[in-house]
Amino acid sequence: MSRESTPANPESPLRDVMETRELELNLGPQHPATHGVYRAILKLDGEKIRQVDSVIGYLHRGIEKWCEYRTYPKCTPIFDRLDYLSAVINCHGYVGAVEKLLGVEVPKKAQYIRVVMDELQRIASHLIWLGTHALDLGAMTMLFYPMRERETIMNLMEAMLGQRLLPNAYPIGGVRFEFPNGWVQACRNFLADFPGRVADYEGLLSENRIWRQRTVGVGPISGEDAVNIGLSGPTLRGSGVYFDVRKAMPYSSYEDFDFEVPLGANGDVYDRYMCRIREMRQSARIIQQALDGMPEGDLKGKVSRIIRPPAGEVYYTVEGSKGQLGYYIVSDGTDKPWRLHVRGPSFVNLQGVDPMSRGELVADVVAIIGSIDIVLGEVDR
Amino acid sequence: MTDERPPETPEHPEEKEKKAADAESGKEKDAPADENKDGTAAAEKQPAAKPAAEKPAAAAKPAGPKPVEPSGEVVETDVTRALGEKFGGAVKGVANPCGEATVSVEKARLIDTLTWLHDDPAARMDYLSDLTAVHYPNNEKKIEVVYHLYSIEKNHSLRVRVPLDEGESCPTATGIWRTADWHEREVHDLMGVVFDGHPNLVTILLPEGWEDHPLRKEYPLGGAQEEEIRANAFGRPGTMSDDLDEVRKIIKEYRYEP
Numbered sequence: 001m002s003r004e005s006t007p008a009n010p011e012s013p014l015r016d017v018m019e020t021r022e023l024e025l026n027l028g029p030q031h032p033a034t035h036g037v038y039r040a041i042l043k044l045d046g047e048k049i050r051q052v053d054s055v056i057g058y059l060h061r062g063i064e065k066w067c068e069y070r071t072y073p074k075c076t077p078i079f080d081r082l083d084y085l086s087a088v089i090n091c092h093g094y095v096g097a098v099e100k101l102l103g104v105e106v107p108k109k110a111q112y113i114r115v116v117m118d119e120l121q122r123i124a125s126h127l128i129w130l131g132t133h134a135l136d137l138g139a140m141t142m143l144f145y146p147m148r149e150r151e152t153i154m155n156l157m158e159a160m161l162g163q164r165l166l167p168n169a170y171p172i173g174g175v176r177f178e179f180p181n182g183w184v185q186a187c188r189n190f191l192a193d194f195p196g197r198v199a200d201y202e203g204l205l206s207e208n209r210i211w212r213q214r215t216v217g218v219g220p221i222s223g224e225d226a227v228n229i230g231l232s233g234p235t236l237r238g239s240g241v242y243f244d245v246r247k248a249m250p251y252s253s254y255e256d257f258d259f260e261v262p263l264g265a266n267g268d269v270y271d272r273y274m275c276r277i278r279e280m281r282q283s284a285r286i287i288q289q290a291l292d293g294m295p296e297g298d299l300k301g302k303v304s305r306i307i308r309p310p311a312g313e314v315y316y317t318v319e320g321s322k323g324q325l326g327y328y329i330v331s332d333g334t335d336k337p338w339r340l341h342v343r344g345p346s347f348v349n350l351q352g353v354d355p356m357s358r359g360e361l362v363a364d365v366v367a368i369i370g371s372i373d374i375v376l377g378e379v380d381r
Numbered sequence: 382m383t384d385e386r387p388p389e390t391p392e393h394p395e396e397k398e399k400k401a402a403d404a405e406s407g408k409e410k411d412a413p414a415d416e417n418k419d420g421t422a423a424a425e426k427q428p429a430a431k432p433a434a435e436k437p438a439a440a441a442k443p444a445g446p447k448p449v450e451p452s453g454e455v456v457e458t459d460v461t462r463a464l465g466e467k468f469g470g471a472v473k474g475v476a477n478p479c480g481e482a483t484v485s486v487e488k489a490r491l492i493d494t495l496t497w498l499h500d501d502p503a504a505r506m507d508y509l510s511d512l513t514a515v516h517y518p519n520n521e522k523k524i525e526v527v528y529h530l531y532s533i534e535k536n537h538s539l540r541v542r543v544p545l546d547e548g549e550s551c552p553t554a555t556g557i558w559r560t561a562d563w564h565e566r567e568v569h570d571l572m573g574v575v576f577d578g579h580p581n582l583v584t585i586l587l588p589e590g591w592e593d594h595p596l597r598k599e600y601p602l603g604g605a606q607e608e609e610i611r612a613n614a615f616g617r618p619g620t621m622s623d624d625l626d627e628v629r630k631i632i633k634e635y636r637y638e639p
Contacts, residue, residue, distance in 0.1 A: 057586040064571075065595055069602050100479050227507050227533060230560025243508075243533045312451040312478035315511065315529050315540065326511050328529070332449040339596075343511040343529075351563050380586060 022050065025362070029058055033136045033366040036376030040353065040365065047361050052354045056347075059380035067340040072098055072307040073172060075337070080166040082344060083378040085128050086321040088121040088157075088169040095170045096251060097316035097327035099301075101309040102172075109297040110174035111253040115290045116187070117160065117169060118252075118318075119283040123194075124153040125321035126276045126283075130201060133273070133370035137214050142204055149197050152190050159183055172307060174300030184291055194284050202277060215270040219356040219368035222267060229355065230348045233323025234275040235372050239267030245319035252318075256293070257286045269364075269371040276373075308335050322346050322373055344378040446519040453478035460504050460539055468494060475542060483540040491543050492552050498530060498539070499557050506530035506539065509554070512564035514572040518598045523547045524574060528554070550575040571596040 028039040037058035043051040063082070067075045079094045080087035092114055099106060106114075127146035134142030154164045159180055161167035170176070205211045221231075223239040236243060244261045246254040262278035264271025311333040317326040323345030330339040349372050356368050455474035461482055464472045471490040475483040486494050498506040511529040522544035531538045545551060553576040554561040565576045566585040573594035576582055584591065593600055 057584075057588070060586040062595055065600075065602060103479075228559050230509055230558065241533065248533075248536055310452045310478040311449065312453050312476070313481075313483070313527075313540070314479045315481065315538075317510070324510065326529070328511060328513060328527070330449070330515050332447075333452070338449055339515045341511070341513040347563065348560055351560060 027365060029055070034369060035132065035374060036379075038350075038369075038374065038376055038379070040369070042357075042362065042365060044362065049357045049360050049362065049365065052357045052365065054350060054353060056350070056376070056379050059376050061381070063381055064340055064342065067337055069336065071335045072309070072337065075340070076170075076172070077166070077168045079342070080168060081377060082342065082381060083125075083320065083322060083325075083346065083375045084166060085375055086121050086125040087166045088117050088161075089318060089320045090325065091167075091169045092118055092252070093316065093318040093320070093325045093327050095172045096318060097314055097329050098172050098307070098309065100316050101312070101314040101329060101331060102303070102307065104173050104301045104303055106174055106252070106301050107298040108253065108295045110299050110301070112290045112294050113175045113179070113299075114170065114252050115254065115257070116287050117157075119287045119290075120153050120156060120187075122283050122321045123280050124150050124157075126280050127153075129276065129370075129373045133367075133373070134205065134211075136366050136370045137211070139205065139208075139211065142201070145197070145201060145204070149190075149194065156183065156187055156190065159186070171300065173303035174298070176299070178299065187287070187291065191284050191288055195281060198277060198280055206274070206277075212270065214364075214367055215273060215371075216268060217266070218269045218364045219360060219371065220266055220268045221352060221356050225355060226267065226352070229352050231323070231352050232345050232348065233320065233373075234262075234272055234279060235323060235349050235352065237261065238264035238272035238275045238371075240265055245317050245324055249317065251316075254286075257289045259283075259286050269367050272371040306335055308333065317343070320345055322375065322378070323349055342378075342381055344381055346372075346374040346376075346378040347381070350374050350379055448520040449517050451476045451478065451483075453480075456480055456482045458482045458537065458539070460498070460537065463501075463503060464494065464498075467497065475540075477540075481540060482538070483542065485542045485544060488543055488545060488549070488551065491541075492554070492557075495528070495530075495541070495554055495557055498541075503535075504539075505532045505534050508533050509558035509560050509564075510538070512554070512561055512568065514568045514574055514596075516572060516597045524549070524572065526551050526568065526574060545574065550577045552577050553579040555579055570594070573597065 023044040025042040025044055026039060027042055028034040029037045034040065039055040039058075041053040041055065042049055043053070061081075063078050066078065076091060076094060079090040082090050127150040131143040131146040157167060158164045160177065160183060161169050221229075221239055223241045226236050226239040227241055227243075231239075232243065240263050242261060242263060245251070246259075247261055259282045260278075262275045262282065264275050309329075309331045311331055313328065313330045315326060315328045317324050319325070324343070325345055326343030328339075328341040328343065329337050332338040352372060353365075353368060356372075357365050360368070453476045455476050457474065461472075461474060461484055464484060465474075468486075468490055471487045472494060473485045475485050477483045498504045508531040509528065510531045512527070514524055514526045516524055524545045524547065526543045526545065528541040528543075529538065530541060543551060551574055553565060555565065555576075556578070562579070562581070563585060565579055566582060568574050569576060569579075569582055570584055570587050570591075571594055587595070
């Protein structure tokens with residue numbers, strides 16, 4: 001940790017008696033704005049930030065090692081615990097990787113059901129983000145409205161998958177259940193209300209003078225830098241880079257649906273906020289189309305009871321709610337993975353805190369961390 | 382609990398010996414021929430060590446551990462063909478069962494290759510999606526560092542593998558993609574690969590001062606401390622037997638009282 005003195009202002013009458021030097025300030029690990037056990041060591045020049053050193057690993061559970069000792073189906077539930085706010089999408093990434101390795105064809109109906117559940121989960125994750133991010137910046141009221149909508153989604157999840165938060169959503173090869181009676185109508189009711197609710201959130205924040213002062217122009221990052229740092233998801237698209245796994249490498253029939261990928265222009269906190277808000281509307285559109293065009297057919301493809309993929313490696317990515325979620329599996333031909341690695345989008349995106357924060361004020365770090373939307377379960381794995 | 386243990390567990394004492402042998406070879410490290418000798422030596426030790434483990438079930442196992450080899454066919458794309466023309470024998474295609482383009486690059490030409498992939502207008506791999514490493518204790522090359530490259534502009538991807546010997550370092554890719562920074566720190570933490578030229582190769586996920594590298598195959602699942610507790614509790618090293626009756630007997634005879 002460097003503590004070298006910086007030259008004092010030569011004009012100042014106090015230059016001989018006052019020493020100016022870099023100040024270190026700890027944000028976290030027990031700080032509400034870090035959304036978990038994450039510690040940022042801020043190096044300050046007055047109130048300006050010179051550097052942010054991130055300290056992570058408080059939640060490291062070694063799940064990659066754990067998976068090497070389990071058969072493929074037994075590994076599935078642990079990935080819900082990575083990014084616990086979008087458990088369904090994590091599960092989709094893993095089963096998708098194993099299906100690709102096995103060469104299993106997932107029935108069209110199962111693919112559509114997966115899309116519906118994934119997009120509901122994406123909305124739920126963005127709603128939590130919206131509430132807590134606004135709370136960090138002092139908009140207390142904003143916490144409660146998204147929670148109301150999220151509760152509806154959680155109830156839908158519970159009715160469909162039997163669990164609210166960590167449902168262990170999909171088996172390898174398809175989905176477990178048909179939509180229960182009345183579920184589709186309940187979902188349609190939610191979708192009918194939802195655009196109006198998003199308009200409410202926007203009415204509270206988007207043109208709010210305090211909100212704009214705290215977010216517009218704060219923590220900008222250029223598209224080129226964002227790609228080089230490896231950002232993904234809304235954090236990357238806020239900088240105007242068109243990269244969405246659902247469009248670039250369509251999986252699970254995403255090519256059937258008509259939706260837009262919202263892009264920002266300046267890459268600041270406000271643009272990332274706008275990207276997520278607009279993404280929620282697009283997710284609602286996708287669910288609507290999937291429910292309307294739901295095909296008939298089987299729920300599960302042909303998967304043998306004991307899963308032994310061919311020896312080799314696979315890298316399968318899905319668009320998680322935080323960004324590109326990748327699973328890298330090395331199989332040695334037995335029923336347990338030889339090596340399993342998860343590319344957690346939060347882990348990579350968190351590297352962006354330092355370049356985004358340089359030159360900003362201390363209070364802005366809270367806004368920047370919030371705008372990246374990290375979940376520490378995924379950062380530390 | 383017992384059925385979840387891997388079938389390899391009875392071999393644990395030998396693996397430890399092998400690890401010790403590997404460590405010795407790392408200390409001496411005279412010539413690459415030594416390592417070959419070591420490999421055969423470890424294989425010879427195994428039948429000798431098996432009676433010591435007192436497990437009749439273990440005798441049925443084949444003598445040598447099988448190396449992990451990918452199945453499938455080598456996938457050719459424009460980028461892999463261009464790489465082959467540019468770098469010749471330093472770049473080799475690797476088979477893949479899912480049709481993903483994979484190449485294996487010699488360590489000496491790694492940074493040249495990655496820089497070319499990043500800068501060349503036809504390849505334009507501007508996005509390093511993932512970087513990790515895999516431990517293959519039974520293969521000739523023990524560690525492989527794996528890069529997953531993607532081009533946002535061209536929408537194509539490529540996997541680059543770098544085979545390394547035990548204890549060999551790898552040049553850093555942070556000069557090309559800044560995202561490699563944390564990935565390489567993670568690999569260093571969990572696999573023990575040293576990245577030459579990395580600006581800040583300190584621990585990232587493990588607690589400070591952690592000595593072992595948990596994702597290596599010889600590292601026990603529960604960690605070194607758990608193995609110690611088990612050894613004390615049951616009076617035998619390493620792991621429990623797969624045989625349920627035997628486990629019951631052990632628990633009955635050596636009941637652990639704190």
